[in-house]
Amino acid sequence: MKRRELLHRGFALALALTSSAAVAQSAFPSFELERLELNPGAEGSLLVGMGELLPVGDMRFSVVAHYAHNPLMLEMDGQSLSIVGSRATAHVAAAYAPLDWLQVGLQVPALYQATGTEVEAEGYLRPSSFGLGTPVVSVRAGLLTQDDQGGVDLAVELGVGMPLGNASALASDPDQWRLAPKVMVGRHFGFLRAGVELGFLQRPTQALTPRVDPDDQIGNELRLGAALATTGRRLRWELNVRGMVPLTSQPGAAELLPGVRYLVNPTFEMFAMAGVGVGSAPGTPLFRVMAGGAFGDATPRRGPGESSVNCEPGLPHTIEECPDMDEDHDGVRNSVDRCPSEPGDIARSGCTAKDTDSDGLEDMLDACPFEPGLAANQGCPLRDADKDETPDETDSCPNDAGPADNRGCPVRDADKDGIDNDKDACPNEAGPVERNGCPESDADKDGVPNRIDSCANEPGDPKNQGCPGHVQPLVEIRPGRLVLLGKVFFEPSQARLLSRSHELLDWVARVIKEHPEMPLIVVGAHTDDRGFPDANRRMTQARAEAVRQYLISKGVPAERLQAQGYGQDRPIDTNATSIGRENNRRVEFIIVDSQSDKAESPR
Structure with a gap:
C-alpha cells in the first residue's frame, strides 16, 4: 500500500x-x-x-x-x-x-x-x-x-x-x-x-x-x-x-x-x-x-x-457418447448392453429372449442373429464365399471357385505350360512365359512373332524388327513397352506437339492398331526438376493427353489409351547436366497386360 x-x-x-484554467477539465x-x-x-x-x-x-x-x-x-x-x-x-x-x-x-x-x-x-x-x-x-x-x-x-x-x-x-x-x-x-x-x-x-x-x-x-x-x-x-x-x-x-x-x-x-x-x-x-x-x-x-x-x-438428463446424445448411462433403464449400462435401445434381462446382457432369424437359437446366443443357421455353427449359415459348393470351413481356397476333388481350389495350370491359370492369358492353350501363356502368332508369316513384329501385317526381315528392308521402323516392341527410335517434341513449356513428332507418332499409331493383343497403352510424359513439382505434373499430364489425342486422330481406339503425367518424379538420368535433363524430358508408351491392374491414376 x-x-x-x-x-x-x-x-x-x-x-x-x-x-x-485546468479546473474546467479532469486533471486525470x-x-x-x-x-x-x-x-x-x-x-x-x-x-x-x-x-x-x-x-x-x-x-x-x-x-x-x-x-x-x-x-x-x-x-x-x-x-x-x-x-x-x-x-x-x-x-x-x-x-x-x-x-x-x-x-x-x-x-x-x-x-x-x-x-x-x-x-x-x-x-x-x-x-x-x-x-x-x-x-x-x-x-x-x-x-x-x-x-x-x-x-x-x-x-x-x-x-x-x-x-x-x-x-x-x-x-x-x-x-x-x-x-x-x-x-x-x-x-x-x-x-x-x-x-x-x-x-x-x-x-x-x-x-x-x-x-x-x-x-x-x-x-x-x-x-x-x-x-x-x-x-x-x-x-x-x-x-x-x-x-x-x-x-x-x-x-x-x-x-x-x-x-x-x-x-x-x-x-x-x-x-x-x-x-x-x-x-x-x-x-x-x-x-x-x-x-x-x-x-x-x-x-x-x-x-x-x-x-x-x-x-446429463434432458440433453440430446447418442448411445455411444454415454457408455455409463442406462438408456433403456433395464439395469445394464450402455457399454455392455447388447440391446441398448430395448429393455431386457440382465442375464441376457440387456436383451430379451428373441429369435429374430427363427433358427431356434435366441439372439443373445446366436452369433448371426439376423441370418438363419445351424446350431452346430453357433446359429450362422455355412459360408461358401466362392459359390463352388464347398463350405468355407473345408475349402482350401475359400475365395476362388474350384472342384470339390481339388479341395475347393481351382485347377492352377490347365494347359500345362507352367503358368498358373490366374496369370495365363490363354489358360487353355500352352504358350511361353513372355507371351503370358499364349501361343506364338505370326500374322504375316515372316518368322517374326507378332509380339516383337513392328510391321505385323507386312512380311519383313527379323533383323529389321519384322519390317521390309526398304522400311526403317521407328518403334521397337519390347516386353511391357514400346521403345521409340526417336523423340517426341513439344513447344517449350507448352503441351503443343511439334510437327516433326508426327512421323514418329504415326508409327506408334500403326503399331498399336496392328497389335490388338495390346489392350491398353499408357502414354507417360516426364520432365526434369526445373520448376515447381505441381506445375510440372500438370504440364506433363497435358502433354500426355496431347499425344493421346493425336493417336486417337490416327485411328487408335480411345479406350486403348490412357494419359499419365508424372512430372519430375521418375527421372532416368541426372538433373545436374543439360544432357541428363534432356533425357528426363521424354514420352514413354507402357503396355498394360490384360490380366494386370489398370495403370495408376495421375497424381
Missing part, C-alpha cells in the same frame, strides 16, 4: 498546483481503466485461454453484466477517496471458428453507470458515467491439440484494441491502437481442465502525476492467467487467477475469480462470477461480480478423458 499512497499523494499535490489523464478480459470462445474458462478453440464452424455470442467496486482510489490528506467508487459495464463478446485451427473473437465493453467522489476544487471532475469502452478484436491460432494419446492444447493469439472508447469515461487510451499478444496452453485431466496464459499489453506510457512525480506511470505490462475448470456436467465450476506485472513504475495487481456455469440447453448457457482484487494498479477493484449468458453453440465438445456434457 505504500506505493498507492505515494501515487495518490503525488496526484493530490498535482491537483493543488494546477492553474484555474485519459486511459482505459477496465481490466476485465473475457475469453470469447469460453470452451474451457470464461476468462483464461487454455489453448482451446471452438470446433470448426461453431459460433458463440455472450452478453455479460459486470460491476466493479472501487477500481480507482485516491489518498488525500490521510483520507481515501473513491474517485471511481462503483462502475457498471456491459460486455458483448463473440467468437467464430472458420477453420479447425483458427478462431476470431470480438469483445465490446460499454459503461452505463459509474459513481465516485468529485474533487472539483482541486481541478478534478468525476469521469463520465456513460460511454463505449475499447473494442478488442482477436485472432487465435491453434498449434497443438490434445488427443487420446496425450499432448496439450497450445495456441497463440493477437488482440487488437481499437481507439474508439470514450476518453472522458476513462474507457480509452490516447488515440492509439493497443496490441495484446498471448500464448496459452492447457490440458484435460479427466473431469478437470487446467490452463495458463501469458500475455503482453502494449499501450502508451503516461504519467498519472506528471507535474509532481513523473515516475508514477501506466503503460506496457505483462498479463498472467491461470484457470482450473470442471467438465462433463451441465453445472460446471471454475477458478481463475489473473495478474499483471508492470513494465513501468505502475504497481502490480492480482485477482482471484471463482465462477459457475450452467448449460440450460444446447444453445444457451448461464454463468456468474465474483472475485476480489489485490494490489493498487488502476482498474483493479476491491471486488467485482458479473453474470451473463451465452448463445449459439454453447455445448462444450468432449475432450480426451472427459465425459460428455450431453449425458
Whole structure:
C-alpha cells in the first residue's frame, strides 16, 4: 500500500498546483481503466485461454453484466477517496471458428453507470458515467491439440484494441491502437481442465502525476492467467487467477475469480462470477461480480478423458457418447448392453429372449442373429464365399471357385505350360512365359512373332524388327513397352506437339492398331526438376493427353489409351547436366497386360 499512497499523494499535490484554467477539465489523464478480459470462445474458462478453440464452424455470442467496486482510489490528506467508487459495464463478446485451427473473437465493453467522489476544487471532475469502452478484436491460432494419446492444447493469439472508447469515461487510451499478444496452453485431466496464459499489453506510457512525480506511470505490462475448470456436467465450476506485472513504475495487481456455469440447453448457457482484487494498479477493484449468458453453440465438445456434457438428463446424445448411462433403464449400462435401445434381462446382457432369424437359437446366443443357421455353427449359415459348393470351413481356397476333388481350389495350370491359370492369358492353350501363356502368332508369316513384329501385317526381315528392308521402323516392341527410335517434341513449356513428332507418332499409331493383343497403352510424359513439382505434373499430364489425342486422330481406339503425367518424379538420368535433363524430358508408351491392374491414376 505504500506505493498507492505515494501515487495518490503525488496526484493530490498535482491537483493543488494546477492553474484555474485546468479546473474546467479532469486533471486525470485519459486511459482505459477496465481490466476485465473475457475469453470469447469460453470452451474451457470464461476468462483464461487454455489453448482451446471452438470446433470448426461453431459460433458463440455472450452478453455479460459486470460491476466493479472501487477500481480507482485516491489518498488525500490521510483520507481515501473513491474517485471511481462503483462502475457498471456491459460486455458483448463473440467468437467464430472458420477453420479447425483458427478462431476470431470480438469483445465490446460499454459503461452505463459509474459513481465516485468529485474533487472539483482541486481541478478534478468525476469521469463520465456513460460511454463505449475499447473494442478488442482477436485472432487465435491453434498449434497443438490434445488427443487420446496425450499432448496439450497450445495456441497463440493477437488482440487488437481499437481507439474508439470514450476518453472522458476513462474507457480509452490516447488515440492509439493497443496490441495484446498471448500464448496459452492447457490440458484435460479427466473431469478437470487446467490452463495458463501469458500475455503482453502494449499501450502508451503516461504519467498519472506528471507535474509532481513523473515516475508514477501506466503503460506496457505483462498479463498472467491461470484457470482450473470442471467438465462433463451441465453445472460446471471454475477458478481463475489473473495478474499483471508492470513494465513501468505502475504497481502490480492480482485477482482471484471463482465462477459457475450452467448449460440450460444446447444453445444457451448461464454463468456468474465474483472475485476480489489485490494490489493498487488502476482498474483493479476491491471486488467485482458479473453474470451473463451465452448463445449459439454453447455445448462444450468432449475432450480426451472427459465425459460428455450431453449425458446429463434432458440433453440430446447418442448411445455411444454415454457408455455409463442406462438408456433403456433395464439395469445394464450402455457399454455392455447388447440391446441398448430395448429393455431386457440382465442375464441376457440387456436383451430379451428373441429369435429374430427363427433358427431356434435366441439372439443373445446366436452369433448371426439376423441370418438363419445351424446350431452346430453357433446359429450362422455355412459360408461358401466362392459359390463352388464347398463350405468355407473345408475349402482350401475359400475365395476362388474350384472342384470339390481339388479341395475347393481351382485347377492352377490347365494347359500345362507352367503358368498358373490366374496369370495365363490363354489358360487353355500352352504358350511361353513372355507371351503370358499364349501361343506364338505370326500374322504375316515372316518368322517374326507378332509380339516383337513392328510391321505385323507386312512380311519383313527379323533383323529389321519384322519390317521390309526398304522400311526403317521407328518403334521397337519390347516386353511391357514400346521403345521409340526417336523423340517426341513439344513447344517449350507448352503441351503443343511439334510437327516433326508426327512421323514418329504415326508409327506408334500403326503399331498399336496392328497389335490388338495390346489392350491398353499408357502414354507417360516426364520432365526434369526445373520448376515447381505441381506445375510440372500438370504440364506433363497435358502433354500426355496431347499425344493421346493425336493417336486417337490416327485411328487408335480411345479406350486403348490412357494419359499419365508424372512430372519430375521418375527421372532416368541426372538433373545436374543439360544432357541428363534432356533425357528426363521424354514420352514413354507402357503396355498394360490384360490380366494386370489398370495403370495408376495421375497424381
